[in-house]
Each structure stands twice: as C-alpha cells, then as structure tokens.
Amino acid sequence: MAKVGSKVVIIGRTNVGKSTLFNRLSTSVKSIALDYFGVTRDFIYDTVAWKDAQFELIDTGGIDFKKGLDVLTEAVRERAIKVLNEADVVLFVCDGSVGVLAEDDALARFVHKLGKPSMLLINKSDSKKAQHFLDEFYRLGFKHVMEISAQHGLQIAELLDQVIELLPEEEKKQPEESLYKVVLLGKPNVGKSSLMNLLVEKDRSLVADIPGTTREAISDTIHFYKETIQVTDTAGLRRKSSINENIEQLMVKSSLTAVKHADIVLLLIDAQERELSQQVLKLLAYAFDENKAVILLRNKQDLLTDDIQADWKFDIGAYEYMLKKVEILNISCETGYNIGKIMPLVQEVWQRYSTTFSATELTVLLKEALDRTPLYNGGRRLKLFSAKQFGKRPPLIRLNVNEPAWFGDSQKSFFENILRKEYNLKSIPVVFAVCKMQFN
Secondary structure (H helix, E strand, O other): OOOOOOEEEEEOOOOOHHHHHHHHOOOOOOOOOOOOOOOOOOEEEEEEEEEEEEEEEEEOOOOOOOOOOOOHHHHEEEEEEHHHHHHHOEEEEEEEOOOOOOOHHHHOOOOOHOOOOOEEEOOOOOOOOOHHOOOHOOOOOOEEEEEOOOOOEEEEEHHHHHHHHHHOEEEOOOOOOOEEEEEEEEOOOOOOHHHHHHHOOOOOOOOOOOOOOOOEEEEEEEEOEEEEEEEOOOOOOOOOOHHHOOOHHHHHHHHHHHOOOOOOOEEEEEOOOOOOOOHHHHHHHHHHOOOEEEEEEEEOOHOOOHHHHHHHHHHHHHHHHHOOOOOOEEEOOOOOHHHHHHHHHHHHHHHHHOOOOHHHHHHHHHHHHHHOOOOEEEEEOOEEEEEEEOOOOOEEEEEEEHHHHHHHHHHHHHHHHHHHOOOOOOOOOOOEEEEOOOOO
C-alpha cells in the first residue's frame, strides 16, 4: 500500500496544461487554469484517492531556467525545486501539440538528475499536431511515457494506475481530518501570506511586496491542542471597479469560494490605514451573511503611529454596532507581536461557534426581555411563546411567535442583542428562524 503522505508533484514549463491536469485529478481543490505566463505561483495541494491508495497531489508554478529572472519568478523556481526534492513521484508534463522545446529539454535533464520515480506525460496528444511530434518526446529518455489529454480526460485512469505503481510502499493509515477550517481574507498586501507561513511554520505561501502575488486559495493543515485545523490563504480582494482581467475575477471567485467552505474567517487589515474601508466592512458583512465566525486582525502594528491610532479610534466609532460583535487582535507578522495569541483565540471562537443553548434558558431569557421591553406592530403586541436551538456552527434558533410576519430584521436584532449581553458570542453570527406557534 502507498506510503502515508506520499507526494506526487506536477512539473513542466508554463502553459503546458499542468493546472488542467491537476483539476482533472483533484476532487475538491481547483487550480486557476488560464493561458497566461506564470498564472500558478503558489503550490496547489489536494489529496487524491485512487483504488486502495492515497497521495498528496501538488501543482507547481512553471519553472524557468533562464538567467536574469525577476525576483518573483526566481522565488517560484526555488520553491518548486524544493518541493520536487521532497517528491515521491514526479509527473513531467509537456505540450504534445508543439513538440519538445528548449525549456522542455532542460527540464527533462533536471528531472533525471533528481533520481525520482517519474513519468513523462505528453499532454494534448489527441490533437492532430501532436502526432507529428511524438517521436521527439520518446527520445527524452523516460522509462514511463504516457500520451494523455488533461482537458478531455484521455488516459487519466491509466495515469493514476501507473502513479500508484510508482508510489513507495508502506502501511496505510487513515488520513487526518480537519476539525474545522480557517480562511485568511483581506485586501492585497495586508500580510495574509506572511501570516499563513507563520501559522503553518513553513514557507507555504509566496511572499512578495507585489499586489496579486497569491492568485489562488491555497491550504495547509496545522496541529493545535492535538487537533488538526485546515488553514487557507486566499488571493487579495480588490474593489470590483479595479478588477479588469479574467485572472483577477477568478482570484475573487476563488477567495469567496474559500469563505463559503470555511468555518472561521481571519479578516486582515493594515493597521496603517486610518479608517475602516467600505471594502473591509463589506467583507465582514459577507462573512457574517455566509454564517461564518470572524476575527479581525490589525497587522503591521510595528508601523503604527499615535496619530494613525487616534484617527482609527475616531473612525471606528461610526461602526461600533458591527465591530462590537467581533474580536479584534492587533498583530505584527514582521516582529511576531501577538502571533502566538491567534490560534488560542481561534480555538475560543470555535467553542462559541459550537455553543449549545438550553431551550428552557433561551425561552425564559427572551420572554423576560420582551416583557420588559414590549414590541409592537401597528399597535399589536408581538408575542414569543418559546425559543429552541435547532442547529449550531453557527447557533440556529427557532422563535415560536404569534405572527411571524411581524418579526423583521429589527425584531431579530433585538433578540440577538439580548443573547449577546447574556452570553459571550463575540465573533460569531446568530441566526433566527421565526415560526408561528401551533396550538392543539
């Protein structure tokens, strides 16, 4: 059986179909696949199960051996080499429709030097052009060669069979499942990738002072209090008016999809900003609307001045109604300030997110509040007969009332405020369902 944690790494020059192949093999994580240079910069991971084996599939950024590379491209190359040295199997992808290029030849020599079990995958082999170039690829010296089409699924099952044959053997164990999922969200360059690397304690996300460095949502797991937690770093979200390219639209889609699949959102902002931007407020509202727990992290505290802090305190007064619902932690990824407090706070918020209320306590608390402060609709008094929790993560509470149509957002907010005063529900949303009480 395949070794637990076996790594299968996809390598190839840019735009040969690596991301398309990853998406074909992956069941949950999706890599952005566009015909642009350097679209994939971070590594995209997913666990692939096939027959009786399981392995970690990794999509690397395109490697370029040309000299004089820019800093970011060089960083992608170095990180790709590092992960390839840790690989158990290497899948070397070439574009069969254009034949062997100089970059392919250089990469082939590099893969041979690794001394790893490897396969040469001639992608797009179903095209008419590919038939003219096949002999070129077979002369690259690979023992295992397969003609595939990632886009059309040609030879994919046979590819997986061969990968399983090449994986190292070891006693198989059940993979660890994440107790819950945490996603990092925020505008470009607020420090999400730096924080990701600090939390997972390795260079998982590419860090550079260039907007758009992280283009895809990438995930890794950490262990905290003997529990496994999945952490996802997302692409920076820009204002809609500033999104002009398809790739940036996909970045936004990828980030918002990551939020939908998360339990807790760590919303990062730059502490140097003197006010809370409308975009940050919208991100906060979006996460709450998706019923996610939210923690606000003010990064770059090392750059904060007294003047900026004074302006911040003045500005947030207008949004106190929203900010009082969330935990706010000041941090610095540069100096490490308060980084050690993040996961304990995440754990605490997770416990609140999983809160279970007694139906009796809920009913008594909310009915007494309504008795003290009666609510009316057109002169008619609103009545609450009982309250009961029917779900958690977040808490879902059913209110049995006399007329559900009378209980709008303001009335639900009334009950939410009562709950927040009685219990510590900071950073988590509370959802109410209003039903008409049935009398027999």
